[in-house]
Amino acid sequence: xxxxxGVPVAGRTMTDARALETGVAPAADPGAPxxxxxxxxxxxxxxxxxxxxxxxxxELLPRLITVSAGTKLFFTTxxxxxxxxxxxxxxxxxWTPLGVSASGFALGLSLSIxxxxxxxxxxxxxxxxxxxxxxxxxxxxxxxxxxFLPLLMLWFGLGLEMKxxxxxxxxxxxxxxxxYEGVRNAxxxxxxxxxxxxxxxxxxxxxxxxxxxxxxxxxxxxxAIGRAVLGVVVAEFFGSESxxxxxxxxxxxxxxxxxxxxxxxxxxxxxxxxxxxxxxLESRLTRWRPQRAGEE
Amino acid sequence: MPAYISGRNVNLTFRPPNRGPVRALQNFDIDIxxxxxxxxxxxxxxxxxxxxxxxxxxxxxxxGDIRMDGKPLAGPGTDRAMVxxxxxxxxxxxxxxxxxxxxxxxxxxxxxxxxxxxPLIEMIGLSxxxxxxxxxxxxxxxxxxxxxxxxxxxxxxxxxxxPFAALDAxxxxxxxxxxxxxxxxxxxxxxxxxxxxxxxxxxxxxVMVMTKRPGRAKKIxxxxxxxxxxxxxxxxxxxxxxxxxxxxxxxDEITV
Numbered sequence: 248x249x250x251x252x253g254v255p256v257a258g259r260t261m262t263d264a265r266a267l268e269t270g271v272a273p274a275a276d277p278g279a280p281x282x283x284x285x286x287x288x289x290x291x292x293x294x295x296x297x298x299x300x301x302x303x304x305x306e307l308l309p310r311l312i313t314v315s316a317g318t319k320l321f322f323t324t325x326x327x328x329x330x331x332x333x334x335x336x337x338x339x340x341x342w343t344p345l346g347v348s349a350s351g352f353a354l355g356l357s358l359s360i361x362x363x364x365x366x367x368x369x370x371x372x373x374x375x376x377x378x379x380x381x382x383x384x385x386x387x388x389x390x391x392x393x394x395f396l397p398l399l400m401l402w403f404g405l406g407l408e409m410k411x412x413x414x415x416x417x418x419x420x421x422x423x424x425x426x427y428e429g430v431r432n433a434x435x436x437x438x439x440x441x442x443x444x445x446x447x448x449x450x451x452x453x454x455x456x457x458x459x460x461x462x463x464x465x466x467x468x469x470x471a472i473g474r475a476v477l478g479v480v481v482a483e484f485f486g487s488e489s490x491x492x493x494x495x496x497x498x499x500x501x502x503x504x505x506x507x508x509x510x511x512x513x514x515x516x517x518x519x520x521x522x523x524x525x526x527x528l529e530s531r532l533t534r535w536r537p538q539r540a541g542e543e
Numbered sequence: 544m545p546a547y548i549s550g551r552n553v554n555l556t557f558r559p560p561n562r563g564p565v566r567a568l569q570n571f572d573i574d575i576x577x578x579x580x581x582x583x584x585x586x587x588x589x590x591x592x593x594x595x596x597x598x599x600x601x602x603x604x605x606x607g608d609i610r611m612d613g614k615p616l617a618g619p620g621t622d623r624a625m626v627x628x629x630x631x632x633x634x635x636x637x638x639x640x641x642x643x644x645x646x647x648x649x650x651x652x653x654x655x656x657x658x659x660x661x662p663l664i665e666m667i668g669l670s671x672x673x674x675x676x677x678x679x680x681x682x683x684x685x686x687x688x689x690x691x692x693x694x695x696x697x698x699x700x701x702x703x704x705x706p707f708a709a710l711d712a713x714x715x716x717x718x719x720x721x722x723x724x725x726x727x728x729x730x731x732x733x734x735x736x737x738x739x740x741x742x743x744x745x746x747x748x749x750v751m752v753m754t755k756r757p758g759r760a761k762k763i764x765x766x767x768x769x770x771x772x773x774x775x776x777x778x779x780x781x782x783x784x785x786x787x788x789x790x791x792x793x794x795d796e797i798t799v
Binding site: 436437439440441442443444445446450454455458459461533534535536537 | 596621645648649696
């Protein structure tokens, strides 16, 4: 890819590097020897305390100050949200919208990996393909993907297909561009090593280029998950037949603020779970890296 | 001795995209006998490493005739293997998987690979380290793995590109002894590129001095020291005389 996209790529990679660092730092820290229990648990205790304080204040606020009935309509409390969440899961009424949202997310993200990873490797390795595809990638990447929404709704309707496509085009570029960057960064000597043993271009990709790009790819995946969730939410807010986002919009129309918050929490928990999964994947895939040695 | 590898009039010019062309090799001639240990010394950038890559089949020369065992050279092959300067180990592969790399690319199955790699890992003294990753090894251990990997496919020719340059002086001395021991038992043809005259004399049957870029063969010294060689030979008058002769050839080519 040419210089036209140099700046956004650099910015992206920086963000990824930071994301990687913050992902690694807390895991490496607790292992440090010679530290007291308090020292090791301090961040956890402080973090938990601030959350608990926030929840308690939120819960008590409506009881301490009097608010008008009209204002009350827009507010809820943690206990109410918890009760609603419990009800949604207990009655099973959340499973259908959750399933719809999750399948849109999973299908779109999988598709973006299946397309983005090989394509990133190809354009990273082939000057011809790079030159041919660069204008499209640059133009697409520079455009906010959500502007395609009306068009996609027109073409694919309000069902699962539209959601998959919007998630796909959102998640594709972080994976594609990061894979490309990682591939360009491959060690020339290592490529020569496998070539000297008669490796084909496929062997080079399999044995050197992709393992070498793995940290970049995982960082791209992390970004892609965020974009994919965003795609699901936006698609469901602005035009879908069903899904968690639709449930939230409909609840907001009925002033069911607790249901809106429940949907929000489910989205947040799912995103956190996905991020945690990527972290596990990352530590498994990069076991060979020196900075990981201390943890084992 | 009939030449096992021969190069005649090899010419190679690099044409980097944003700079002027660089002539790496000009009318380069070389003959290497079967089972011979030949070292090449020359100033930095004289094309000696380039020629190793040509022999390895990674770079195609612009012109010239290169033959191995009478047949023209065509691309990489398992009859040649390289030991790389910065070891060239795949950091995401264990010691064993690195040693077995060439065998794997030949399509050999896991059990057959293990049968070949196990004795090699033993020979380089890394038994028990099979599951370690390169970053857990010292420089000397890494280059032993590099050597074992090159030997695993049982090539006739071993190409060594300043293999001990990244090691400290003591490790380097030990690795030289090790290399001679392995060469004596495995009987490979070795082409060894180095900056160090002493190393070249100690190891080699012949030492070639190359001119500065574009590289040509300037002079070849026959090293008649008896084998097996030992460390004491490095302080003998004959050794020092050779060292001085080679240095006198080399110093005119070096510009600081």
